[in-house]
Amino acid sequence: MITGERMAAVDENAAALGVSQKQLMESSGNAVARAVREVAEPGSSVAVVAGRGNNGGDAFVAARFLERGYDVTTLLLGRAERIGTEIARENWDALQNAGYETREIADSSEFELPDCDVVVDAMLGTGISGELREPAATAAEAINAADATVVAVDVPSGFDANGGAVADNAVEADRVVTFHDAKPGLAELDCELAVADIGIPAAAERDVGPGDISLARPDGREGRPYVIGGGPYTGAPALAAQAALRAGAELSFVAAPESVAGEIQSYAEDLIVQPYESEILTPDVAEDLLETAAEYDNVVVIGPGLGTDEGTLEAARRFLSGYDGRAVVDADALEVVPEIETDATLVCTPNRGELARMGGPDTDDLAAVADEIEDFAAELGHLVLAKGENDVITDGERTRISRSGTVGMKVGGTGDTLAGIVAALLEGAKPMDAAAAGAHVNGLAGERLAERHEHGFLASELLEELPPTLWGGDDE
Structure with missing residues (x-):
């Protein structure tokens, strides 16, 4: 069908x-x-x-x-x-x-x-x-x-x-x-x-291609993703939030500890950083963030740079358990997904190691075990975008493979840009379409950079390549 x-x-x-x-x-x-x-x-x-x-x-x-x-x-x-x-x-x-x-x-x-x-x-x-x-x-x-x-x-x-x-x-x-x-x-x-x-x-039909980008591409500026991240690390939430802007979001918010809010803001004046009084994300702060996200119906990105403090993981559990909107779950927050019940629509974006720790297959060749990842997603009850040399996107019933990308994308931060792209696309596209297109766009942006610097580019440089990859043209 x-x-x-x-x-x-x-x-x-x-x-x-x-x-x-x-x-x-x-x-x-x-x-x-x-x-x-x-x-x-x-x-x-x-x-x-x-x-x-x-x-x-x-x-x-x-x-x-x-x-x-x-x-x-x-x-x-x-x-x-x-x-x-x-x-x-x-x-x-x-x-x-x-x-x-x-x-x-x-x-x-x-x-x-x-x-x-x-x-x-x-x-x-x-x-x-x-x-x-x-x-x-x-x-x-x-x-x-x-x-x-x-x-x-x-x-x-x-x-x-x-x-x-x-x-x-x-x-x-x-x-x-x-x-x-x-x-x-x-x-x-x-x-x-x-x-x-x-x-x-x-x-x-199985491999992600230009038609998938056309299907998920925003017609214009829309959406205000809400990135919950930062604490031990500051670059990750900033990359995710900037990628969302480059992928069509009209505004991008970052909720982060007061101690690192200024540093996150320094990455880009375009971000709206909302500090809270804590060194890390804690359960009481999570309740406040949950109210904010629900009030404004934001697409949420949770996980980039959060760290693995037990209080932070408990905060992620409480947030996701109480949330009923759309969320991209990445990095440290992925650990809690298998153990929670939620009415939220989750797009989980684990790399190979994170996928294995969540209970999925442990392999370098994700495409070779795409059926196993599909079974895992069905059991998990959430959409999985497994990141690797070939990305596997599955909701437990349908599975797609994105073969775009380059070895240079092993550099840290490219997963954060992916999370932001998917969050922006989720504003107007169905979760499966947003995840498939997001993976492909992120990889194609890397391929564009690799034409000039095969191994030496940075994740932050992907940001400039996202608009021409999504909408065509060249900004050089």
């Missing part, structure tokens, strides 16, 4: 692996043509009703495959010059150049469904939800009223591929040809469902 938005990310990942959208469209259109042949005898008439996106492009390919043996008419909803993607336009042009029967429908008043045995519904794909608007609404009404077998491309128009909702005026399909994997809710429709393998590599 895969949602429409996740499918778009997988498509982008496949393209990065060398399987282009054009190749996938050719495979998708061929699959639709096969489905039509299964429901219609040679010589039957077929009406292809297509939109201006890639869903329509799939149908243009199908029309080309159906030319021999079928009477095919392709109706484009809208003007050809407004087709939305280059590959869809190329396949429309191929129909024109080869003399296929095509019509452009400028508005709903011009729509007239020809008499036909089969209708191919390719008006709207997985990226659209809600009630159908014109001219698709008029077309759907005509399709539903026709005495024809309706074959839908990927999903019926009016079906929400992310949540499974069906619009009141959606197309009522007799058969759905969906691509790569079933979409949520399709199995509940009163129709035949076929899942077509269109040649997407398994790595496009």
Whole structure:
């Protein structure tokens, strides 16, 4: 099962692996043509009703495959010059150049469904939800009223591929040809469902890629992560908080002992440091921080630089046990996670050693034991982002592997930048998406630095590389 938005990310990942959208469209259109042949005898008439996106492009390919043996008419909803993607336009042009029967429908008043045995519904794909608007609404009404077998491309128009909702005026399909994997809710429709393998590599779904960054990338400034850290160490919380800012947070707070608050502030004037009267994090302070985090609904980062004093660990236990928001748990705070019960949504970011101490597998090659880490996450009840040469991200049911990064990232502090990135992305993305994208962005930023200094760069230098890695471009 895969949602429409996740499918778009997988498509982008496949393209990065060398399987282009054009190749996938050719495979998708061929699959639709096969489905039509299964429901219609040679010589039957077929009406292809297509939109201006890639869903329509799939149908243009199908029309080309159906030319021999079928009477095919392709109706484009809208003007050809407004087709939305280059590959869809190329396949429309191929129909024109080869003399296929095509019509452009400028508005709903011009729509007239020809008499036909089969209708191919390719008006709207997985990226659209809600009630159908014109001219698709008029077309759907005509399709539903026709005495024809309706074959839908990927999903019926009016079906929400992310949540499974069906619009009141959606197309009522007799058969759905969906691509790569079933979409949520399709199995509940009163129709035949076929899942077509269109040649997407398994790595496009399992390995983190550019599509995952697109899925989790913030549209703009949002979120105010709250970093609880510092005491014995000061650099770690400062790195995490700065990384959150570089990854799109609008403000970044650090709660730290008064004795080190000034030092943490000195790392960057952009941070908002909130000191408390204690040398280390203690249980009574944790109660106050819990109230603050709950009041402002912050995404929390807890752990960087805290130390392992028993009072500090008890404070972490109390905070996480009483918290019900979103939190990235890193470094010293990870030790308490297996022994607590909490309603919080936790993203745990252990390195190899921390993972073993939490009860997970003890190995240098995390990717080789990804299934074991998945089982551990399922038992733990929280999402795990295990950091290593290859990062493993799993919620106990789904597992992803991020292969970005470089040996130079063994330098201290890169785990702190990762925690801050994930916290920023958690503001707008689902935990699995935020963790996967965060791991990949952190690694890619390291790769950018390694092009200039393979082994000698610092974690603080990653900060400058985060914006161009997330949003593209180059700040040099």
